Amino acid sequence: MIRDITLGQYYQADSVIHRLDPRTKITGTFFFIVTLFLAKNVWGYVIAAAFLVMSIKLCKVPFKYMVRGMKAIVILMLMTVVFNLFMTKGEVIFSFWKLSISKEGLENAVKMAIRLTFLILGSSIMTLTTTPNSLTDGLEKLLGPLKKVKVPVHEIAMMMSIALRFIPILIEETDKIMKAQMARGADFDSGNLVKRAKALVPLLVPLIISAFRRAGDLAMAMEARCYRGDSGRTRMKPLKYEKRDYIAYIVIILTLVLCIVFGRNAWWMA
Amino acid sequence: MSIIFNHVYHSYDADTQLKTDALSDISFKIEDGEFVGLIGHTGSGKSTLVQHMNGLMKPTEGEVYFDGKDISDKDYPIKELRSNVGLVFQYPEHQLFEATVFEDVCFGPLNQGLEKKEAELRAFTALRQVGLEETTYYQSPFDLSGGQKRRAAIAGVLAMRPKVLVLDEPTAGLDPKGRDEILSLVKKLHDEEKITIVLVSHSMDDVANYVDRILVMNKSRLVYDGTPKEVFKHAEELEQMGLAIPQVTYAMHALKKAGFDVPTDVTTIDEAVDRIIKCIS
Ligand SMILES: Nc1ncnc2c1ncn2[C@@H]1O[C@H](COP(=O)(O)OP(=O)(O)OP(=O)(O)O)[C@@H](O)[C@H]1O
Numbered sequence: 001m002i003r004d005i006t007l008g009q010y011y012q013a014d015s016v017i018h019r020l021d022p023r024t025k026i027t028g029t030f031f032f033i034v035t036l037f038l039a040k041n042v043w044g045y046v047i048a049a050a051f052l053v054m055s056i057k058l059c060k061v062p063f064k065y066m067v068r069g070m071k072a073i074v075i076l077m078l079m080t081v082v083f084n085l086f087m088t089k090g091e092v093i094f095s096f097w098k099l100s101i102s103k104e105g106l107e108n109a110v111k112m113a114i115r116l117t118f119l120i121l122g123s124s125i126m127t128l129t130t131t132p133n134s135l136t137d138g139l140e141k142l143l144g145p146l147k148k149v150k151v152p153v154h155e156i157a158m159m160m161s162i163a164l165r166f167i168p169i170l171i172e173e174t175d176k177i178m179k180a181q182m183a184r185g186a187d188f189d190s191g192n193l194v195k196r197a198k199a200l201v202p203l204l205v206p207l208i209i210s211a212f213r214r215a216g217d218l219a220m221a222m223e224a225r226c227y228r229g230d231s232g233r234t235r236m237k238p239l240k241y242e243k244r245d246y247i248a249y250i251v252i253i254l255t256l257v258l259c260i261v262f263g264r265n266a267w268w269m270a
Numbered sequence: 271m272s273i274i275f276n277h278v279y280h281s282y283d284a285d286t287q288l289k290t291d292a293l294s295d296i297s298f299k300i301e302d303g304e305f306v307g308l309i310g311h312t313g314s315g316k317s318t319l320v321q322h323m324n325g326l327m328k329p330t331e332g333e334v335y336f337d338g339k340d341i342s343d344k345d346y347p348i349k350e351l352r353s354n355v356g357l358v359f360q361y362p363e364h365q366l367f368e369a370t371v372f373e374d375v376c377f378g379p380l381n382q383g384l385e386k387k388e389a390e391l392r393a394f395t396a397l398r399q400v401g402l403e404e405t406t407y408y409q410s411p412f413d414l415s416g417g418q419k420r421r422a423a424i425a426g427v428l429a430m431r432p433k434v435l436v437l438d439e440p441t442a443g444l445d446p447k448g449r450d451e452i453l454s455l456v457k458k459l460h461d462e463e464k465i466t467i468v469l470v471s472h473s474m475d476d477v478a479n480y481v482d483r484i485l486v487m488n489k490s491r492l493v494y495d496g497t498p499k500e501v502f503k504h505a506e507e508l509e510q511m512g513l514a515i516p517q518v519t520y521a522m523h524a525l526k527k528a529g530f531d532v533p534t535d536v537t538t539i540d541e542a543v544d545r546i547i548k549c550i551s
Pocket residue numbers: 282283290291292310311312313314315316317318319472
C-alpha cells in the first residue's frame with residue numbers, strides 16, 4: 001500500500017542515462033526546466049517533448065513505473081488546472097452558474113498541465129537513474145564554489161543524502177508498524193477526520209521513536225569511523241566527465257537553443 | 271476452526287523488474303489445537319506466509335480459508351478474522367506505543383469494541399498469563415528489557431483472546447534464558463489455554479522441543495511438512511537449505527558412528543537422555 005510511492009526513488013537498470021555523471025544530470029534537469037518555461041508556442045513544447053521522450057527511451061525505466069510514482073502529485077496538478085481554468089479572465093467561451101471558462105483560461109490550464117507533467121517526468125528521470133549518494137555528490141561538487149563564502153556545502157549535502165537514504169527505510173517501517181497495529185484491530189481508513197487523526201497515534205509514536213533510535217545509531221557509527229565533516233576528506237570515486245557527458249551537454253544545450261529560436265515567438269498559438 | 275492454504279502464491283512488486291516471488295504453490299491445513307513450527311532460512315517467505323493467516327496480505331493466486339470461508343471474499347469480516355488469528359510481529363518495537371504497558375495491552379480489546387472495564391480485565395489476565403511482574407504494568411513500554419517488551423507485545427495480542435496465536439520469530443535477539451522463557455510461555459498457552467499456535471523460527475533447536483509438527487520453507491516453497499522426527503530425517507537436504515538439525519540429533523549421529531547402538535531420529539534432549547541410558551545400562 002504505502003510502499004507504492006515511487007517518486008524520487010532510485011530504479012536499478014543499466015543505461016546510458018544511469019551512467020552519466022550526476023552533475024550532467026542535475027544541470028540537464030535544470031536546463032530542461034528552463035526550456036519548459038521559455039516555451040511559448042506549440043513548437044517549444046514539441047521540442048521539449050522530443051527531448052523528454054528520448055530521455056525516457058534511453059533510461060530504460062519502464063514508463064508504467066514512472067507514471068505510478070506520479071499519482072501522489074495528481075491532486076496538486078488538478079488544483080493548478082482548475083484554478084487556471086476558472087480564475088483567468090478573458091473572452092468567455094462557456095459558463096454555468098457562477099463559474100465561467102475563458103479562452104485564455106483554457107489555454108493556460110492546458111499549458112500548465114503539460115508543463116507540470118513534463119517537469120515532474122523530467123526530474124523523476126534524474127532521481128530514478130541516480131542513486132541518492134551520487135546525486136548529493138554531484139550537488140556538492142556543483143555547489144563547491146560556495147564553500148569560499150563559508151556555506152557548509154559538504155554538511156548540507158551529507159544531510160541531504162542521509163535524509164534521502166532514510167526515506168525508503170521509513171516507508172518500509174511505516175508499512176510494518178501499520179500491519180502490527182492492524183493485527184490488533186487498528187483501523188486506519190474509516191471514520192471521520194478526528195477519529196482518523198487519533199488512529200495515527202499508534203503509528204506515529206513507534207515510527208518517531210525508531211527514527212530517533214536510527215539517527216542515534218547512525219551518528220554513533222559515523223563517529224566510530226572517524227567522520228568529522230569536510231576537512232581533509234578525499235573521495236574513493238572522484239567524479240569525472242566522460243565523452244558521453246559532453247555529448248549529453250551538447251544535446252541539452254541544443255534543445256535549449258532550439259526552444260529559444262523556434263518556441264519563443266508566438267506565431268501559431270498565442 | 272481450521273486454516274487452509276490452497277495453492278497460494280504471493281509476489282511483491284508484481285509488475286516491475288523487482289518482482290520477487292515470496293510464496294509459490296503453498297498448500298497445507300492447520301487443525302484446531304495444533305502446535306506448528308514454521309521454519310526456513312532468512313528470506314524464505316515465512317513472514318509473508320503468516321501475514322496471509324490474518325488477512326494482512328492476500329494471495330496473488332490461490333485461496334486461504336479460515337473456518338471454511340475464503341478470506342479474499344469481498345464481504346469477509348476481516349476484523350473478526352484479526353481477532354481470531356492473533357499475530358505477534360518479529361519486532362515488539364513496531365507495536366508498543368502507549369504511555370504504559372497496561373494501556374498498550376488494552377489497545378487490542380478496545381479496538382474489538384469492548385467496554386473499558388472488560389478490556390482492562392482482559393489486559394490484566396493477559397499480562398498475568400505472559401508472566402510480567404506487576405511493577406512493570408505501569409511503566410513505559412520503552413523502558414522494558416528486550417524479553418519484557420516481547421512479553422508485553424504477546425500480551426497485547428493475547429488480550430484479544432485469539433483462537434490461533436501466530437508468533438513471528440518471538441525469540442530473535444534474546445539470550446538463551448529469555449528464549450527458553452518465551453518458548454515455555456508459548457507452550458503453556460498451548461497446553462492450558464488450548465490455543466492453536468504457529469511458531470515461526472529459523473532455529474531447529476527452538477522448535478524441536480516444543481512443536482508437534484514442522485513446516486519447512488525454502489525459497490518461497492513448502493518443502494517438508496511432518497512431525498519433527500520425519501522432518502529431521504532429511505538432515506542433508508536441510509543443511510543445504512541453510513538449516514541445521516537439532517544439536518542432540520547431531521550428537522546421536524556421532525554416538526552411532528562411534529559404535530553405540532542408539533537411534534538417530536531423536537529430537538529432544540529428554541528423549542536422548544533416556545535412549546543413551548538405556549543403551550549403556
Ligand atoms: N515488503 C516487501 N517488498 C518487497 N519484497 C519483500 C517485502 N517483504 C519481503 N520481501 C521479499 O520476499 C521474500 C520473503 O520475505 P519474508 O520476509 O517473508 O522472509 P522471512 O522468511 O520472514 O525472512 P526472515 O527470516 O529474514 O524474517 C524475500 O526475498 C524478501 O526480500
